[in-house]
Amino acid sequence: MQIMPPERVGCPIIVGGGLAGLMTALRLAPRPVILLAKVPLSEGAASAWAQGGIAAAVGEDDRPALHAADTLAAGDGLSDPAVASRIAMAAPAAIIELERHGVVFDRDPAGRLALGLEAAHARRRIVHVAGDGTGAAIMRALVAAVQATPSITVIEGLEARRLLVDDRGIAGVLAAGPSDACLLPSRRVVLATGGLGGLYAHTTNPLGAIGQGLALAARAGAALADMEFVQFHPTALDVGLDPMPLVSEAVRGEGAILVDETGARFMAGPGIGRGRGELEPRDVVSRAVAAHIAAGHRIFLDARPALGADFARHFPGIAARCRAAGIDPVRQTIPVRPAVHYHMGGIAVDAEGRSTIEGLWACGEVAASGLHGANRLASNSLLEAVVMAGAVADSIAGTEPAPLPAARPVALPPAPDVKALRGPISERLGVVRDRAGLERAVDHLQPLAFKDGGAADPALVALMIATAALAREESRGGHWRADFPQASPAWVRRLVQRVHDTGPRLVCRAMPLATVPQPLVAGA
16 A cells, blocks of 8 residues: 655545635635645546536626525525525636636626526526636646646545544545555545446446545544435436436526426426426426436427527537537437436535534535525535636635654455445435335345445445435425425424444434534544
């Protein structure tokens, strides 16, 4: 087992090479940091796949209070108002910061930021690059900025397998590459590992996004929150690819409609949402699409009347993906279906991104900051990553770490393997859930999560989703119970989980909405 060279020992370690990880590293400069990336920085991060853009109240008819109000409405009663307000207020500055790092956002002929509309937003406030190429453009700029920053040591090809913990809190990271393991001592670790869509058979996420950061935190003893809330994007391109290309919500924002194989529009009917048709929040649209599929239909997105020959100009990336699949969106409808797109839950953190373990921070999709509640508002994810990366960096800069522990041998767990779990997870933890399916999921996942093997870490993450979904006897946001189809005032609470100290089981308890467990030294 390799030990890190002395000059790197004790530096803050950032695990994850997506937007949240890169921004945290840049904000910490010129302080030395280590950035661990399982794959090269230009590959594998879900941030690069983001099509819609970044939500920011920068229009003349907009203001942060309206953005925060839309965030709270989409969060279906479980977003923290203080968090929503703080991040909405920080959004305009986040756009300026990204521009300083070389991101060139689209502008109108007058030089103003070009603003798109997405579902559940009351104003046009989606700032974008090259139409639907926002994520890729941001990542190109930030990767270049990181590579040009001497204080950031990037180590590619290393996968974090365990967090080391002692009686003072975080003690380091155990990672593995293609041929060897590596022990990285540190009292300051940031998890920025992204989401968990790869656990599911239908996902728009990179297949490597299997919730490994969640498993790392849980096995270290950290609290996780809101795990039951999984967002399904209603319009993934349904052409047999894995992962599934995304057809951005912005296409519906420009007027595209959902139809079935008969050409009938079904989102405009009575009893679906609040009369906003295809621009209902994602959970509403996803359930309507899933129900129509379950009734034997195929679903298509029809952009011909709204965009016609202008489709490729507005959405060049989506047009290219459609053409690669033999579909011409100018003349044909686009086959779509729901797929896992984002996870609202994650490592419970406070306003500084601190977890319940001393020395462990989290930001981006892996964290549960209280912003998204039960359902993420479109294009708030990149915004949260930028804003919370700054909060995490400021917190780390103001922290005096404890002395490093002596190096000790640690057993290396096997690489996580999710292949055998994707089908059962999709079947039982999908768009619509019920007690029988959730109980089967728990029975299946429990023994796998707490024994050796490649399935253990993915099974633990899925078990936490299933446990929380079984406990929450209501339907709200991204969590929908067929046997409890209504939201309940009694469930305006967060479910917080952790691995029990003394045995192979989870502890799950409901907590008041604005309560985040306070950081604790391990074992306290």
